[in-house]
Amino acid sequence: MAFSIRMINSIFGILLLAVVINAVTAFKFGSVQEVALEKPRSYVSAKNVDRTLDCLAMNIYKEAAQESFEGKVAVAQVTLNRVDDPRFPKDVCAVVYQKNIIMEKVVCQFSWYCIGKNKNKPTDEAYKESYAVAKKVLLEGFRLDSLHNALYYHAVYVNPAWPYQKINKIGNHIFYKDKA
16 A cells, blocks of 8 residues: 555656656747747858858968967957948958058058959968967957057058058058047
8 A cells, every 4th residue: 555655646747747847848948949930040051150250360471470479459449440330341351351442442451452463372380379369369259458449450561551550550551440
């Protein structure tokens, strides 16, 4: 008799536990479905991440291969700041390879691209370091606080007389943001 009562209590307990688990699961699943319907998730393929890293690493390499870690991060950060700015394309590769026509002349956002010298992917140590910086900035969100709004830069040996506000000099580049 005692065995039968324990068996009934065990079965009842298991059934009760199953009902509670089912109710909690249904509630949580319903919440997840509501969130998914409110804000569709955008999926990024591994191929697209690789392509984006390659574009960013090439830009870092061509613009700042001989710069310090901070100088490389600065170039990467300007590139990503442009992606976030509505005046520029919304894709890293599109920003890097963007061309404009100004007074009937083709002008690249990053001069190395218009020069056209060896656009193949390098294999030296400087490129490997540029790729590592691209990963740190793009995938880990590493940023320099002083360049939060930086959208432009140039080498120290040129003077384009830009109408922007100078915000920092890092290595051989001077960085600017829009005037307030």
